[in-house]
Amino acid sequence: MTVLLKNPKGKVTVKMRAGTAEQGSGDGEKRGRKASKETRRQQLIEATIDSLAKRGYSDTTLADVADGAGLSRGIVNFHFESKENLLIATLQFMAEEYADHWNAALEKAGPEAAGRLWALVHADFDRKICTKRKLAAWCAFWGEAKSRPTYQALCGARDVKYQETVISLCAALKAEGGYAFEPEPTALSLCAMLEGLWLRLMMGDGTTREKALEAAIAHVATVFPKHLTLQGPRSQ
Amino acid sequence: MTVLLKNPKGKVTVKMRAGTAEQGSGDGEKRGRKASKETRRQQLIEATIDSLAKRGYSDTTLADVADGAGLSRGIVNFHFESKENLLIATLQFMAEEYADHWNAALEKAGPEAAGRLWALVHADFDRKICTKRKLAAWCAFWGEAKSRPTYQALCGARDVKYQETVISLCAALKAEGGYAFEPEPTALSLCAMLEGLWLRLMMGDGTTREKALEAAIAHVATVFPKHLTLQGPRSQ
DNA sequence: AGATACTTGCTGAATGATCATTCAGAATAT
DNA sequence: ATATTCTGAATGATCATTCAGCAAGTATCT
Numbered sequence: 335m336t337v338l339l340k341n342p343k344g345k346v347t348v349k350m351r352a353g354t355a356e357q358g359s360g361d362g363e364k365r366g367r368k369a370s371k372e373t374r375r376q377q378l379i380e381a382t383i384d385s386l387a388k389r390g391y392s393d394t395t396l397a398d399v400a401d402g403a404g405l406s407r408g409i410v411n412f413h414f415e416s417k418e419n420l421l422i423a424t425l426q427f428m429a430e431e432y433a434d435h436w437n438a439a440l441e442k443a444g445p446e447a448a449g450r451l452w453a454l455v456h457a458d459f460d461r462k463i464c465t466k467r468k469l470a471a472w473c474a475f476w477g478e479a480k481s482r483p484t485y486q487a488l489c490g491a492r493d494v495k496y497q498e499t500v501i502s503l504c505a506a507l508k509a510e511g512g513y514a515f516e517p518e519p520t521a522l523s524l525c526a527m528l529e530g531l532w533l534r535l536m537m538g539d540g541t542t543r544e545k546a547l548e549a550a551i552a553h554v555a556t557v558f559p560k561h562l563t564l565q566g567p568r569s570q
Numbered sequence: 571m572t573v574l575l576k577n578p579k580g581k582v583t584v585k586m587r588a589g590t591a592e593q594g595s596g597d598g599e600k601r602g603r604k605a606s607k608e609t610r611r612q613q614l615i616e617a618t619i620d621s622l623a624k625r626g627y628s629d630t631t632l633a634d635v636a637d638g639a640g641l642s643r644g645i646v647n648f649h650f651e652s653k654e655n656l657l658i659a660t661l662q663f664m665a666e667e668y669a670d671h672w673n674a675a676l677e678k679a680g681p682e683a684a685g686r687l688w689a690l691v692h693a694d695f696d697r698k699i700c701t702k703r704k705l706a707a708w709c710a711f712w713g714e715a716k717s718r719p720t721y722q723a724l725c726g727a728r729d730v731k732y733q734e735t736v737i738s739l740c741a742a743l744k745a746e747g748g749y750a751f752e753p754e755p756t757a758l759s760l761c762a763m764l765e766g767l768w769l770r771l772m773m774g775d776g777t778t779r780e781k782a783l784e785a786a787i788a789h790v791a792t793v794f795p796k797h798l799t800l801q802g803p804r805s806q
Numbered sequence: 807a808g809a810t811a812c813t814t815g816c817t818g819a820a821t822g823a824t825c826a827t828t829c830a831g832a833a834t835a836t
Numbered sequence: 837a838t839a840t841t842c843t844g845a846a847t848g849a850t851c852a853t854t855c856a857g858c859a860a861g862t863a864t865c866t
Binding site: 807808809810811812813814815816817818819820821822823824825826827828829830831832833834835836 | 837838839840841842843844845846847848849850851852853854855856857858859860861862863864865866
């Protein structure tokens, strides 16, 4: 919804921008000019993800982000000081959202290692996390991470915790099931596969979210046959 | 080796640039000013890979490429018409080199499916292909591929052939060994894992080429226990 | 052999386009 | 009245592209 108003000097200003839907009328958030600093920052971060997905890292401009948010050209420097800061904040947001998501999935999964691994794999392909635009944004950052220590640190922090969790799950399953593998290479190959599937999804060859999830499940069912099947974790 | 000469007007020109070593004195290639068009193009492509690896896609400038090749600022537009063309030629070169490499590995491997899969996995982590600078360049292109159909096509072409090969190897091994898996998801997860390991190598967390290869081998040994061990393919 | 014209590869300063950043001041809220 | 949020034109930096001209090589003529 967009409303155009003319002010006394005949200039056209836009109130109630066609932004994201986070400003419901029921919550405590104010709208339009009164939006809080945090709301604006989040709105700009969402517009940045859109732009990264649509135009790629190297063609993402502040003008495009501002247009996407329905705000003026100077807005990013007002709220983030610099383009660099905006991009870092965007990556930080995505990394936190990702970590929160799989941590929540783990918590819901209960104490059994098999169910926890099952939940972890599914979390990666959940509709909330695994959307075209977010995958594309992740990949844009990966492409730049090599030459930007800040991005590398943020992407790396994402992985380290995750991989440690997978390693300990592999170790627990090995102890329970008497498998022959070493936990660390097994966990590494599993994590790498999940990331590789994301890359495939992003690249838009035939791979769909369903096929990717199927392949991931087939993988873990093969590696942990005593604990996981294509249909779900076996009850121990 | 760099030799500086002063011409009659006092200007300094550079002969025998510190370029790549492709101009041995024995082959048919001329050097310096007389380098053939193909030689120059290859020299600029190598400099482009260097720049992508060192500065990332978005910070790679034609000035940097020209400096890296020890040539003047206008050189890229002289040989490639545009920056876009240079980048496409670079990606094309890497894609061809990659395909040639694993095809050659397959040919050397002989007719048995187990040995061919073993060779394919090893080819991915061979020193010729799997260098920091080339991984970084691949990743730079992946990051831009989403929003650039040309890159997407070139990266995709790389994968399709490869994945078809892996699918047929999985199918052959299944027929031989009576495994339960479906060839396609299994091949997809295997290919995704190999790409994911490349991503890890590029990101420069603790993962080394040796660890990556170990994880990949451990995985295929788990999936095809009747055909592959950590030490190599079983003789059938 | 030397002189001459012609071709090809290359240079680097000039050009113009794009874009991040700045900031004076407008609009809005308190 | 004062503070806060926001605007958008102006600024300057960066960079791809152009192109006139130089230099090296080659062919033709004397």
